[in-house]
Amino acid sequence: MEKARRTSSPSWTAAVALVSLFAVAGVAAAGAPPPRRILVDTDMDTDDLFALLYILKQDRSQFDVKAITISANAWIDAGHGVDQLYDILYMMGRDDIAVGVGGDGGISEAGEIHPDVGGYLPLIDQGMSTVGGCRYRQAVPPGRRGGRLDTDTNGGLRRGFLPQGHRGYAPLRQPTAQQVMVDTVSAGPTTLLLFGTHTNAALLLMAHPHLRRNVERVYVLGGGVRVAGNLFTAYGANPFAEFNVFGDPFAAYQVLHSGVPVTLVPLDATNTIPVTEEYFAEFGRRWQTTPEARYCFQSLDLVLRRHRRPAPGLHGSTGYYMWDSFAAGVAFSSMRNGDANGANDFAELEYMNITVITSNKPYGVRDGSNPFFDGRATPKFGLKVGGVHSGHVQTGIGDSFCLVPGSNAGRCQDGYTKEVTGSEGVRVRVATSAKPNPVYNSAFDREFSKNFLEVLNLAKQAGRFNISTQFPYYREVLYKPDFINVSRGKPVIFDMDMSPGDFVSLIYLLKAPREVIDLKGVLVNGNGWANIASIDIIYDILHMMGRDDIPVGLGNTTAMGNPTLGCNNVYAIPLGSGGFIDSDTLYGLARLLPRSPRRYTPESTDDPEHRQPLAFEVWQSVRRQLLSR
Known part of the structure; x- marks a missing residue:
């Protein structure tokens, strides 16, 4: 039988072309790596806000921020921090990002970590409730002049600038920090960025060791390896520690020794990227084209009003540094260039063998300072008797053990990220300094300083509005009654x-x-x-x-x-x-x-x-x- 000859028609040709186009697109899409999944843990201090807004401006085809959890035992109080975070995400159009804070779980005397431990307390003091002291948090001032009052309110700017979103803290419905962390890391390979104490991350890794394989790398802002610490309230007891690591030294030890690759951005690097008067002036003159840039500038202005110290000329430091934002820049540059050995656009990095000091020598003493060992037949978490965790643990900023008569620098090393030799330490990639800007005599003396402002001012993924543009008819009007003709009680x-x-x-x-x-x-x-x-x-x-x-x-x-x-x-x-x-x-x-x-x-x-x-x-x-x- 003779087969009928098939002739091509325009519609058939178009269909074939369309299928081919989709096939090519499919191959291209298959060849493109999926965006990196990101989880951020933050203590919501002012410099953390800069980092968060920088992170939210990153290309979403490369980096997908899945969740943000709040470190609740440092510079922020949980209720104030979570609502500010919700409003920032609303401003940036990112209500899709999961937010976790707190939790009422506990750790038993036997060391069993129950679900939803809130991270309100350092691991050494965590019992079965959220009641506890402030062994380390005592170093954070609670009130005015740069303390938690200013952090909780962002110096009063938060309520005068941020729009109010639809999400907010609600009892019994608010996802906990551990719920959000477990759900996020369980869903696929995830990179952790830690900008506060390490309590939440340590709880995740200790309670769910099977999830460690899903943590691609941990980027940490914290510690000081070859430089002095920054505990300005507790230097007389501990001149070695940095705030983020000091907030829970045992948790930081667990993260560094977890087997997960770690990149550390310590004071060694952040000390080399100060906010100068010239940089601040340039920020104010030309770099406020988006709501997020304006929020950062106004926040920085408030901080510098109370933080400035005399410095010679415009290039002198204001006493404030680009801590968390710089760490974020280092992290994203590393991820773009290859985490382990790739070049970094913003920092010099090298591998070091370091550990975190959690107790002070001599080890094996039982002086009432160390709940992991004191009064226990078996140490908590199976810790080694006479091991590195068994010494005196700093009990507060006035701990007499830590004070050195006649000296304004103490001897305690709790929270010190110390460079060591041998098996005591772990191999960590460490940022040692910020790279200079190759442009001579620029207001931006560091490469990241310029990038930070450029990213904040990108029109892409910019914030939608602030409180005044969210409600165009909003006016700040004071209402005062007229009691002139009313008798007073x-x-x-x-x-x-x-x-x-x-x-x-x-x-x-x-x-x-x-x-x-x-x-x-x-x-x-x-x-x-x-x-x-x-x-x-x-x-x-x-x-x-x-x-x-x-x-x-x-x-x-x-x-x-x-x-x-x-x-x-x-x-x-x-x-x-x-x-x-x-x-x-x-x-x-x-x-x-x-x-x-x-x-x-x-x-x-x-x-x-x-x-x-x-x-x-x-x-x-x-x-x-x-x-x-």
């Missing part, structure tokens, strides 16, 4: 520690007839059921009730008779559920309040009239009013 000053019950009482006082109760002022102390940054909730409630006339005074963050960095009473209140994280967010309800024009504002502000008054100043002002009647 008994004058009252309300002193509160900002527990949820205190807020109920405040609303009750505001609802009482003015003829009965004349609320003259609110005083706030930061050593009770909420961290001092929750003062902003008071401002919002007063604004909601139309009482922006009532002054709010900031009290102490520690109890009377205790030093500013004391923590004698912190054992009384849980850090997790039912404690600080719920009080600081008013159980998630604080975000539903209208945003007051008044907010915590540091004393370094340009406008002294809007500076946060102290409790005693409010007391004196009310007293003068009453005496003048």
Whole structure:
């Protein structure tokens, strides 16, 4: 039988061409490596915000940020940190990124790590609850002038700039740090970037050793190998440690010794990339074309107002360095060029044999400082008797064991990332210095300094809006009642520690007839059921009730008779559920309040009239009013 001849038609030719096009595209796509999966663990300090925004601007076809978890035992308080993170992600259009914080799990006396340990405490002090002391965190000031109050509020800028997203902390529904970490790493090979203490990462690797194979590499901002430490509050006890590693030395040891490849960006490198006056001026002149760039500049401005130290000329250091952002730049450059041995655009790197000191010699002593060994027949986690973890462990910044008579530098080495020989250490790739900018006499004396501003100002993946552009008709208006012809009742000053019950009482006082109760002022102390940054909730409630006339005074963050960095009473209140994280967010309800024009504002502000008054100043002002009647 004769076969019929087939003639090609235009439609058939087009179909074949289309199939061929898809085939070529498929081959190209198959040849392109998938984007690197990224998990960031951060303590949400100001320099971490710079790093996060830099990371969120990276090419998503190369790097896919899957999750961010919060390191809750260092520079941020969990409730304030998580809501700021949600708002940053909302500004950047990244509500797809999972966020984890806290958790109420514990570690048993036998060393069994239960699910959802919150990372509120260093591993050495973690029991079966979120109640504990501040052995290491004591080095972080809790209040003003660069302490946690300024970090929690970002110097008052957070609420005046960031838009408010749809996500926020909600009790019982907020994913925990460990949930997010386990889910992310279980889903595929993941690179970890650690910008805070190592507690969360250590818990992940210790409790789920089978997941180590899915951790491609860990990039760490922390430590100081061949330079002095930076514990400015505790140098007299420990001149060797850097804050991130000191926050949980045993956790840092576990991460470095886990067998996962590690790249360390220590003080050795970050000390070589200061923020100079010339750099800051250039940032302000030309590099604020996106919301994220403006947020970084304004944040840096606030930090430098309280951080500057005298320095000669524009090239002198302000005393502030590009810590976390530089570490992020080193990490992404390494990932682009090949993690293990590839060149790095921003840093000189070399391999070193290092370890993390977790206790002090002589080893094997039992002096009550080391819960891993003291009072135990069997050391916790199966640690070796007489081993490197069995010595004296620093108990605080005033530990007498650490103090050297006649010297302003102590002898304790807890948290020291020490270069060693032999099997005691592990091979780690270490950044030793920032690469200079090859352009002579530039405002950017380091290669990364320019790249940071270029990336922040890219139009691609730029932030969508800030609070004023999110709500174009938003105006900061103070509402003050007219009580001229109203008789006044008994004058009252309300002193509160900002527990949820205190807020109920405040609303009750505001609802009482003015003829009965004349609320003259609110005083706030930061050593009770909420961290001092929750003062902003008071401002919002007063604004909601139309009482922006009532002054709010900031009290102490520690109890009377205790030093500013004391923590004698912190054992009384849980850090997790039912404690600080719920009080600081008013159980998630604080975000539903209208945003007051008044907010915590540091004393370094340009406008002294809007500076946060102290409790005693409010007391004196009310007293003068009453005496003048």
